[in-house]
Amino acid sequence: MYNLAPSKHNKILEVIATIAELESSLKPLKAQGLKIALVPTMGALHNGHLSLIAEAQKQADIVVCSIFVNPTQFTDPKDLEKYPRPLEHDIKMLTEAGCNFVFMPSVKEMYPNYPTPENWKIDLGSAEFVLEGEFRKGHYQGVTQIVFKLFDAVKPDTAFFGQKDFQQVLMIKNMVEVLDLDVQIVTCPIIREDDGLAMSSRNIHLNKADREHSLVLSKALFFIEENYDKYPLAELLTQAKQIINEIPGVALDYLTIADGDTLLPLTKKRDQNTVALVAAKVGETRLIDNVIIN
Numbered sequence: 318m319y320n321l322a323p324s325k326h327n328k329i330l331e332v333i334a335t336i337a338e339l340e341s342s343l344k345p346l347k348a349q350g351l352k353i354a355l356v357p358t359m360g361a362l363h364n365g366h367l368s369l370i371a372e373a374q375k376q377a378d379i380v381v382c383s384i385f386v387n388p389t390q391f392t393d394p395k396d397l398e399k400y401p402r403p404l405e406h407d408i409k410m411l412t413e414a415g416c417n418f419v420f421m422p423s424v425k426e427m428y429p430n431y432p433t434p435e436n437w438k439i440d441l442g443s444a445e446f447v448l449e450g451e452f453r454k455g456h457y458q459g460v461t462q463i464v465f466k467l468f469d470a471v472k473p474d475t476a477f478f479g480q481k482d483f484q485q486v487l488m489i490k491n492m493v494e495v496l497d498l499d500v501q502i503v504t505c506p507i508i509r510e511d512d513g514l515a516m517s518s519r520n521i522h523l524n525k526a527d528r529e530h531s532l533v534l535s536k537a538l539f540f541i542e543e544n545y546d547k548y549p550l551a552e553l554l555t556q557a558k559q560i561i562n563e564i565p566g567v568a569l570d571y572l573t574i575a576d577g578d579t580l581l582p583l584t585k586k587r588d589q590n591t592v593a594l595v596a597a598k599v600g601e602t603r604l605i606d607n608v609i610i611n
């Protein structure tokens with residue numbers, strides 16, 4: 318049934334809801350020596366997600382996409398409640414993309430005792446507590462908890478994540494190292510709308526005015542990128558923050574030029590491992606974005 322050309326073989330997506338079913342479907346494929354890729358998502362799929370699927374298809378034989386809105390990583394109950402869940406649309410997109418499996422478990426499947434919290438606390442390093450970790454306390458424990466469970470269920474050779482969630486990739490790589498997991502983490506570039514806005518499932522919440530205002534995030538990041546050699550660090554940040562603060566309805570959480578590993582603000586310019594990251598509320602919707610400077 319399967320051959321070694323992933324995007325060419327079975328076009329019919331298999332929808333799986335339980336870990337047991339997933340394990341029994343993947344077992345014979347693994348026994349044939351086929352390489353398994355996992356693309357974890359929370360659904361409401363867009364071209365950013367599809368770019369991860371496409372890269373996974375290039376690098377592996379079988380692609381499993383998971384769709385699970387993970388409650389333990391949400392720090393705002395309203396955000397969880399209104400998170401988009403267009404399941405039919407997602408299944409259509411994955412079918413058209415030639416994805417092999419979609420794993421869509423229930424909350425009970427992933428957390429049998431939910432809402433009683435499970436024991437999960439790992440050392441993700443000090444970068445856990447800055448930026449997103451500061452504004453969404455406990456977020457990365459929730460992210461790593463579910464990603465660990467997904468790794469355990471799928472046992473993929475490789476797993477694909479987007480650079481849009483820069484800090485998330487760092488945290489997942491730290492988890493892989495700390496727990497000595499046998500999975501390769503691949504980071505894929507940010508896919509943007511034509512006008513620069515980073516694609517994101519939450520963009521769906523933006524009304525017309527918010528959508529226009531949201532452009533200021535990528536605009537500020539591109540300003541930093543383009544003028545990195547021109548101005549001192551403090552001046553770059555002041556000007557980029559001004560670009561954002563001029564726009565009504567945009568409330569900045571942070572804008573920083575940071576070390577790509579510690580995520581601490583640079584005190585001096587250098588020519589490697591530098592990333593500019595931003596988070597802001599646009600209307601009622603919180604968005605993040607980043608640009609790797611060098």
Ligand SMILES: Nc1ncnc2c1ncn2[C@@H]1O[C@H](COP(=O)(O)OP(=O)(O)OP(=O)(O)O)[C@@H](O)[C@H]1O
Binds near residue numbers: 477505508516
């Ligand atoms: N624009 C994008 N380009 C590349 N990868 C992306 C993009 N948007 C999301 N991803 C990646 O897709 C994976 C699943 O993300 P997720 O389902 O949370 O979507 P999302 O668009 O980031 O949604 P949101 O941030 O609103 O929760 C993550 O690894 C994420 O980094």
Ligand SMILES: CC(C)(CO)[C@@H](O)C(=O)[O-]
Binds near residue numbers: 387390463
């Ligand atoms: C990695 C992830 C699927 C874990 O829930 C989520 O944080 C996301 O979609 O980026």
Ligand code: BAL
Binds near residue numbers: 390391482485
């Ligand atoms: N894309 C990151 C998942 C989250 O914001 O919870």
